[in-house]
Amino acid sequence: MAEMNQKRIFRYIPLIPVAAILASVLFSPSCANTTEAPKGGPKDTIPPVITRIVPPPGTVDLPVKGTQIAFTFNEYVTVKEPKGIYLSPPQTKSPKFRIKGRSVIVYFEEDLLPNTTYTLDISGAIADNNEGNMFPGFTTVFSTGHTIDSMFVCGTVRNCTDLKPIAGATVLLYKDASDSAVFLKRPFASSRTDAWGYFSVRNIQDTSYRIYALVDANGNNMYDPDEDRIAFLDTAFIPKRVVRDSLPELMKYDPKDTLLCQSRQNDFVLNVFREKPSKQMIVNSKRLSDRSCYITFMAPGARIDSLWFQGYPSSRVITEFNIQEDSLLLWLNVQRRMPDTLNLMVKYHKTDTLGVLKPFTEKVPIYVEGKAPSRTERKKVTHTDTICPLKIVSSPETVEQVGFAIEFDFPPILGYFDSLSLVSVNPRQQEAVEDFTIERDSLNLRRYVITPKNKLMPGYDYKFKVPHRIFQDINGYWNDSTQTKITLPNDESLSTLVLDLRNVGHKYIVDLLDEARKSVLRTYTIEKDTQLLFPYLKAAKYSIRITEDTNRNGIVDSGNLLEHRQPESVIFMTFNGSESINIPERSEIVQEVDFSSLFRN
Structure with a gap:
């Protein structure tokens, strides 16, 4: 019976007044000494239980200096995750703790604010000493003023692309409606999401707020665009719900209890994203081969007026932007031997010290990585060093949708596309030439898509062939012949x-x-x-x-x-x-x- 009572406490502990928790412990049969390993019997799977909190939840007029909160448990415990001890409103420094007997004493290195309602949450922070059973959590509330604020807001934080919940995200409330507040100030109130991405910011004032959610990389409770991901609500809001411990939205549930965790209502659903950087500059470059390299920009949408390699005409440069236009591949269409260092000149719009985009010409030295090959090593040329490398990409499951693709390592400068062939072979082994279209990928100048004109038939083989010496790349090399065979899947279980x-x-x-x-x-x-x-x-x-x-x-x-x-x-x-x-x-x-x-x- 005692074990059943304690399991109920594990599920609903934040809702039960501390006095009731204490009574359940006092009137249950006493346990063995938890400082010693058990002598036998079933393994302890019951998490610790709070028996006392000093000062009790709801205490007002606490001093701004020297306040500490003591949580006493029914057994010896340890703080397994210090970040799980979370104070709202947050301070510059996280709360500290020490363990004394069966108590965890939380204290603060900074003075508290006057006339302010605080919540202190210890969810996911504490485990028992012996078996490591995690205490599900508890939120206590206290005030340095005469009253306790009584409103709350709740919701879920998700990733914007897959809509999966984000655990450990920080939800911030600001009374300051300016856009700069989340960059420069700590919030008026805050909370952390649980394993389901769920949050409740409780015991807040009945006033207007802006709400944000951060995946806070450095834990400073402010938004750093270079490091953090963020979600926000477009408009301000006023909380409409009053704190009551019987509300499911304020309970601490076992994360494995799917039904109860999903039963909680949302005031808001916040979708977290990573902002595109606002500053523009070249941040990286790399030599890929003798005649190819890439440069990357800090922000997408790079505006390039012109570029060239020193000593070579700009007309000999082939470029390919990615779709975000923050990474640029370059090839130098020159067949003579390349130097160890290529100096790339880029005239583009760069962010100056005042944050303004202005035309700027930048010299980017691009080096051969590692030790340059010796004259003897350069003479050791294999067949693979003198061909135009390409591959045919296809899949039986998707060939009807996307066709075949020819992908080159280097841009082809000469090609006899009429020499490509697509042949079908029916179940009687009779061959037929198939018509197809050819189109260069608009985002990749080294990729060509071949689409059959006729419907592909189950049970037929389709052979696509690239003959010998029909493509020449910027290195001056010709391709070897290659082919692939595709058969539509005929597994009847599909x-x-x-x-x-x-x-x-x-x-x-x-x-x-x-x-x-x-x-x-x-x-x-x-x-x-x-x-x-x-x-x-x-x-x-x-x-x-x-x-x-x-x-x-x-x-x-x-x-x-x-x-x-x-x-x-x-x-x-x-x-x-x-x-x-x-x-x-x-x-x-x-x-x-x-x-x-x-x-x-």
């Missing part, structure tokens, strides 16, 4: 998912992911009503992510705090209440999706 998309108002990115949301298996970009086909799926659970591509650039864009711009909206489709769809063997599942209701605010 399944198909069809998404019937309706009321598509503008551009969206639709991704098929594994259940863990770690790998993108298929991707479509859509702009109108259509049916998306996902064939050849193994029996498993999958997730469907839909991103609203507001600026139509084909990528998921981050937000910006000072511009009050949220990251582009992402949702995961739900199937009978679940955010994953179970695809059984040998099935075709058709799912209708009404886009007019997906992204309603």
Whole structure:
């Protein structure tokens, strides 16, 4: 019976008045001496229980100097995670602690603020000495003034791209409505999220606030754009709920208790993102080969007026930006021997000391890494050193959607595309020449996409061949012949998912992911009503992510705090209440999706 009582306390301990906790301990059978290892019997799996708090929760008129809070437990404990001891409003220095007997005494190196309500949370910080059973947590409240503030706000913090909850994020409330407050000041009140990304900022004033969430890299409770990720609410709000210990939103639940943890309501859901840097400059460069290198910029959208290598005409430079335009690949289309150091001259818009973008010409020396090869080593040339390297990329599961691709290591400067061939072989081993289209990737000048014109047939083999010496790259080398063979999957156990998309108002990115949301298996970009086909799926659970591509650039864009711009909206489709769809063997599942209701605010 005593064990059952203590298990109940483990689940609901923050809601039970300290006097009731003390009574449950006093009237239960006494335990063995917890300073010694048990002599036998079942392993202790019950977490510590608080028996006394001094001063008691709700104490007012505490001194600003020298205040300390003592938590006494029913057994000897240790502080396993000091960061779990969290004071709100936070101070410059984190709370300190010492252990005395069965008590953890928390004290503060700085004076408290006058006439201020404080909460001190010890969730995820304390474990028993012997077995390491974690104490689920407790939040005590006290004040240096005459009253205790009584309002609270709660919600969930998630990652903006996969919508997974973020544990240990810091939620900050500011009465200062200026945009600069989160950069320069510590908050009026704050809290940390639990394992479910859930937070409650309790015992706050009935007034207007701005709310933010930080993945706070250095733990200073202020926003550092170079290190932290952030979420924010567009408008100020006034809390509407009053603290009552019986509310599920204020309870400390066992994180493994899914039903109870998910039963808590949200006032807000905050989606965390990493801001794009605002300062622009060249931050890195690297020589990749004799004739190739790259440079990277601090911020995306780099504006380059001109660039050239000293001693070479700018017309001989081939460039390729990535889609964010913060990384630039360069090749020097010159066949003579290259020096160990190439001096790249870049005229671009750089951020000056006043934070203003101004034209600036920068010299970037790019060196050969390691020891330069000797004359003897340069004479040791193998066949692979004198060919134009390329590969054919294809997959039986996706060839119908994305075709074949030829990917070069170096930009080709000469190519006889008419010599490429695609041949089908039917089950009777009869060959036929297939027509196809060729298109260079708009984002990668070294990648060409080959798309068959006719529908590919199950049971047929498709041979795509690149003959010998039809491509020459900037090094002056020709390619070896290579080919690949693709056969559409004919495993009868495979399944198909069809998404019937309706009321598509503008551009969206639709991704098929594994259940863990770690790998993108298929991707479509859509702009109108259509049916998306996902064939050849193994029996498993999958997730469907839909991103609203507001600026139509084909990528998921981050937000910006000072511009009050949220990251582009992402949702995961739900199937009978679940955010994953179970695809059984040998099935075709058709799912209708009404886009007019997906992204309603």
